[in-house]
Amino acid sequence: EVYRPGSHFVQPGQLGRDNNGGANRAKDESIPPRLSQAIAAANGIKPLADIKEVEVKRKAWDGSEKIIAVDLWQVIKSGDTSQDIILQEDDRVIIPKADSISKEQSRELASGTFSPETITVNVVGEVVSPGAVEVEPNTPLNNAILAAGGFDTQRADTKKVELVSLKPDGTVDKRMIEVDLGAEINDETNPVLGQNDVVVVGRSGATKTGDSIGTFTSPLRGLFGIFNAIF
Template identity: 30%
Template sequence: MFKGLGFIIILTFLFCPYSFAQDYIVGEGDVLKITVYEHPDLTTVARVSGEGSILFPLIGQVKVKGLTVSEVSKKIARMLADGYIVNPQVTVFIEEFRSKKATIMGEVNNPGLYQLEGDTTFLELVSKAGGLTKDAGDRAIIKRKTPTGNRVITIDLRKLIEEGDTSIDISIQDGDSIFISKAGLFYVTGEVKKPDAYRYEEGTTVIKAITMAGGFTDKASTSRVKIIRKKDNKEVVLEKVNMDEPIMPDDVIVVPESFF
């Protein structure tokens, strides 16, 4: 469905890794490499303990679990500045990532549970799952557990993939659950040249739907087009609809034959 997927993933690898790494949330089992500018003796490689802390020279135990890489850098800098080093410049890298897993379901070719190697973005996980199916819709829903409760994140796939807005290609976190929605469909039947089911897009009008179906046949009664719409589990028939009227997912557009 989205032809630019591979290209966007390549762009993500080329231009975005540093910013994503800075947003990575540190957890138990991660191995951090910490350097302090002009103080090579303080260079430390440490694994985050089960209590969520590391041991750093001069300042001792530092609680880092739940902080981003950027926040860890700032925290250590503040602690060093408190009586040890003037204006310390601290850099933190993830030397080794802990084992993280996320689930991706819905309209991908190989849904399931995936292990995340390093800092993995949404598009990278979609690629691991075999890419989007042809029936994929415009939205992805990410359910994420946070210290304050569950958070739901919506990703606009059209904006991300077709428009190339990689700013919304967020990092996937341990335990995330991703669902790729199925595109809504509508149906055009009767006196059109290509009666069939078509993918719904917001803002589609009756005349656009008929155009997608190849237009009217010579036998079509263009003034008697109707829509069969589901409402409250019942079918409602809208007679003699306006050609500029917007349609809804699951609508059936019926073009009757002219009596003349």
């Protein structure tokens, strides 16, 4: 459950991120790489990764295989860096998929060492610069709208937007959000966004009068075919 599975060469001292989201580099490049660096090289973990049940499979000197159980959740929750083990050449890291994950865990993971440094969200419709924007994990809705240049004040419905999310299980969640640009992060008016979320900014009533429905929806269908059934 990583974004780029496969074999990766991880150099000692390779750049990673600390638990506060900042960059860090091992001072001594002779220090072997740790598990978190290998995960970073694989572009981070997916939202439904079960980081409590990580396994590192290692070949022993006699040819047998040793399995090391790792609970990376302890690194995030309590700073237990002993779980961020040092890797050896040819180690195999197995990160399984969780049956479910709590909202608290999801948010902690998004800001932890093992998450991507940025995520992509799509802000489409009546904003100044519609399209994909790169934002930090745990970025709220209001910040994404601002990253797209803010509302097109001549055309946008500034009172509500539609949020479309592709859930980890493959289902689509679609809901209308009442916009409050002054709100703190909250699930009702300023929710935290996830990878590949789509924010649809509709047109104001006056703009709808002068435009055809097809003018607005056709580009969305071309860009986001996966959501065709929704629009």
